[in-house]
Amino acid sequence: MMFDHLDPVILARAQFAFTVSFHFIFPSFSIGLASYLAVLEGLWLKTGSGVYANLYRYWMKIFAVVFGMGVVSGIVMSYQFGTNWSVFSDKAGPVIGPLMAYEVLTAFFLEAGFLGVMLFGISKVGKGLHFFATCMVALGTLISATWILAANSWMQTPVGFAINERGQFVPAGSWLPIVFNPSFPYRLVHTVIASYLTTALAVGGVGAWHLLRGRDNPGVRKMFSMAMWMAALVAPVQILAGDTQGLNTLEHQPAKVLAMEGDYDPSPEGAPLILFGLPSNEEGRVKAKIELPHLGSLILKHDPYAPLPGLKDFPRDQWPPVPIVFWSFRIMVALGFAMLGLGLFSLVARWRRKLYDWPWLHRAAVAMGPAGFVAVIAGWVTTEVGRQPWTVYGQLHTAESHSPLAAPAIATSLLAFVLVYFLVFGAGVYYILRLMAHAPERGEREPRPTPRRAAGITPAAALPQPDLQRR
Template sequence: MFAGLDPVVLARAQFAFTISFHFIFPAFSIGLASYLFVLEGLWLKTGQGVYANLYRYWLKIFAVVFGMGVVSGVVMSYQFGTNWSVFSEKAGPVVGPLMAYEVLTAFFLEAGFLGVMLFGMNKVGKGLHFFATSMVALGTLISATWIIAVNSWMQTPAGYAINAAGQFVPGGSWADIIFTASFPYRLVHTVIAAYLTTAFAVGAVGAWHLLKDRANPGARKMFSMAMWMAALVAPVQILAGDAHGLNTLEHQPVKVLAMEGDYHPSPDGAPLILFGLPDSEAAEVRYELSLPHLGSLILKHDPFAPLPGLTDFPREEWPPVHIVFWSFRIMVALGFAMLGIGLWSLFARYRRRLYEWPWLHRAAVVMGPSGFVAVIAGWVTTEVGRQPYTVYGLLRTADSVSPLAAPAVAASLLAFVVVYFVAFGAGTYYLARLMARPPERGESEPPHLPQRAAGITPASGVTAPFATKE
């Protein structure tokens, strides 16, 4: 049944499917961990119970997201041995230690303090609990740093040597391997993307509850915080993306040309192709809608700067142009839509109508999944644009795959599809149920904070589920 299929294509499809599922959860957990850190810090500093309620509300969601991220990540890592054993053998001496450092420094840090964070609110002091939350947030950032270091080395390899067995081995300082030319740009772009993903998810939940009850203090606070993040961070992300694009043009020009759809060189300045249908066989973008010279202005900051074309490079070096072309446009379009929502929220805040404009709230609900779609589109752009290599310019994807028959890879791919949609579909449904519940209207107190200090008395009827018994 599957004998006529290409096992390399199937192996790539399987890894793309599993990593797309997996990357959704770390992108959310990185931002949520930092958001919880901010909420608990504000809670302990101000004594305002609305932050306590929001911390407890999002802590449950974070626990589920973190768990699904761990499970999907463990499953994905096994594919290095099953489907990509040649890559593991050749690049293992460089990639293996970096991934081991991620486990030893980040995952152990997160796992060590996660229990205190989840279950220690009434069992440890407020300082220790806040420290546990900060360590989990730090652990997610350290984890992102190591994983981006691995991916950046595969994109812009440096600091390596090739031994007699054809393996990549450290050729000097490990700093050269970790801090490659693209590493800082990828790290900043990815972490900001995680924060924006979380901001729009939080903002969508807040907007959903504002549409039902504009007076809910938790919904108002989470929506306000999310919109501040959108308004302030979305422009920074656009600038970071521009810097990342310039770096990619320097080190991976074929990828950028595929993103732009520039098949032919432009000696007097390249246009910006907004839309069209890339046709690599004919080396043209059919039905293109373009703006003259704007491509060179963006990529070279000079509207008349010459740019090469894909035809300047061997055709076997081209990635699948149509995929990269459209995934890049999805990412960019969503980025500007995020900026638009952020600016809209600033205008509403200026008019003192942030909680009163239902169309803004509806738009925020619609934009709730936008961060997840954008990070997947960005990941597709990065990984498909690197093709036909796993280690850019050095190790081809076709030479990295395990010697497996197509039926074996296809069967495991189908199994992954069924299991993932059932298991993670159930998890996503549970998350939606948690988010559909409105935040508590009453105010909880920080632990060990006397009720009078918080301005709340027992007579007010407000419960304090995290307050310690004194």
Template sequence: MLEHIDAVTLARAQFAFTVSFHFIFPSFSIGLASFLMVLEAQWLRTGDATYKILYRYWLKIFAVAFGMGVVSGIVLSYQIGTNWSVFSAKAGPIVGPLMAYEVLTAFFLEAGFLGVMLFGEGKVGKELHFLATCMVALGTLISTTWIISVNSWMQTPVGFLINAHGQFVPAGSWLTIIFNPSFPYRLVHTVIAAYLTTALVVGGVGGYHLLRTPGDAGVRRMFSMAMWMMALLTPLQILAGDAHGLNTLKYQPAKVLAMEGDYDPSPHGAPLVLFGLPSNAEARVRYKLEIPRIGSLILRHDPNASLPGLKDFPRSQWAPVPIVFWSFRIMVGLGFAMLGLGLASLFARWRGRLYEARLIHWGAMLMGPAGFVAVIAGWVTTEVGRQPYTVFGYLLTAHSHSPLAAPAVAASLVAFVIVYFAVFGAGIFYVLRLMAARPMPGEQGPPSIPQHAAGVTPAPALDADHSLPGALQ
């Protein structure tokens, strides 16, 4: 089957597979690092041991997720060079330095403090350990900033010239390139999505354990914190998504029209197409269910405003509309489901029944993976909607790939699928096992290197306040 597909399509499928696998780990660890920072800050502020139990519980999970994210991310760097060498050669003078800045700032910051965060408790002071946690959380955000800057520049390229060799080279200030037109919107949207993903996982784990042990103080606290995040951040994400959509309409109108399924121009107000079956071949949405003028109200904030259609653009510039159309609806649909969960938790909290509302606990548990699905759907919307370009408006995807034969790309794609599902599947299974056990008094963080391995006589394990773990019981 794969031998009948061209090399470009196979290379795109391979990159989509590996980056989707990678994306689920940073989208979780970005928010989880900040959650750990809050937990440790609360423990230091209040002295309440429940926060320390939760910190140690989630620190073990963070360590595994962070490790899998690093390993899966390294693969992407090699893949860009092997499968997309033309893109690397042409866009390298801009993309390369931005990626290097990510390593020199964020990665070194995370790597420098990660060991102290994971294994330094009881070996360094409380303040230094908290500083390490803060630095790791900051590092994840800085890393996100550089990666989003690179991706945003590919979506809305500015501040460059094309030299005689066809390369994109900086022209003027690097700040113009870094803070390109879509960067602020994309960064806010991505960071909030990461926090919501973490809140859904924490809330899902909390809901699972509340159904089994409703009186556990640690479980109640992490569930309450997750539901506060859901209730507060989901409305902000909807507003950020609206602003991001308006920005995309300005700089990438064909992408927004593909998301909306608007093939025909709408001079007197565009409808909102809720569902249907888009067809690029027929240039229409079959069996569509639509609401008149609401599309213009959302995109122009005026129900009577005119909107172009995809037919106003050459067919060669159309993205695969069915993929973009449905991935966008999956993302938006899950966003409103998150809003519903957050509002339901507020209502239950107001009634004083947050920890007894089993329906909300079931909803939180079932919604646990929803953040991962939403961020992948959003990534598909963004990247597939940019087609047929890698650097929007300038470098076609068909002109960006390496001169590889289709069978070679197909073989590596099959190898990636097998290895990824085996290795990362095992890692995800281990994380789920960690989550299946509820936080317990005396909870221990990631195990450190055994002291006897270094020729040191083992000493009793001490808690952070230099007492035995049993003191928490």
């Protein structure tokens, strides 16, 4: 057959990478958007301003679509653990399985239980109860991220396990070392902040789009201002969080960091920072590189003359695919500094009282609207490809983790995923963009409670009222 010559491991990895890339976009948006909705509703209850109520209704529609697409894409991805990665599921299941189950029990049920009240109960329940439901959905998204990142972080830095007679990873006593593994806190902070920045840029991009068409809508002005505050205040924090995660990764996964930096050769007197170049695993060097002396050691060790190892200090069969990791890391970092630049630009405009009057700021915000999604995908690629050739770092090779499937079967399902995903999720993204293209309501209208009916009696509030002015 036409696919017989292909490597089934590469095909299985490509299929999982394709599906998880689609999936990752939606949780990164829904985590931040759920918290943003909680903030909007809290401000509405505190101030009584209908502007916040209008923005809440506006973004709640978008959140509902994003949340649904995230759930559907996540279910498909989880099935691949059994279809394409059955050996990994068998060996790591006693550790990964319970963590995934805890995510369903503590997060998904929480979100599902309150999502209906949040989406459809704004005019049917009290304001306090509805705000509580919104907060529970936001909390559920954060708990969900916590368990998923605990499982992924354990695969990156596995601790607290033993291997039984069947070759399976099992907890060696307490679950706390497994959940709170060495890389977990850093990944959790970095990922959650990335979700907030992704949401801020998307909200800011939508607000800027409408500001370029008119500046008198109070809801548009409010969403743009809130988004720019988030970008200005959180982007520097994210850069610091990324630095601490890099230091943690250097300690526990040094080959990944060396691949990110393109350091093939050891640097006993301080490593340079390679800005750009063409890494080659075959030649073991970065061709046509542009570098800054000693800056690599300054960033990674906070000492410009600190020695750093090179990839050549590790067996060649343990090298990650350096070109992919090298460039995905630079895309993520470049977008991070672009977010910082946009935040500073907005602070200057705010100081000059021109936040709603500088078209170039608005054009920059529109251009940066998708940047958060690109950055989280680039970060995911850096993390997961940089872990190769391991599924469980240092313990289980990727080549030993896949199911005994023939290449044609995996290739056929991969093609089916590509067609269906682009059709279904492409339509969903198009619908989200259509929702974003409409500006929020201009008037400050609050949700009204639905009149209650009992025993067929129409409440007096719903009956026609006499015209007292004519009398």
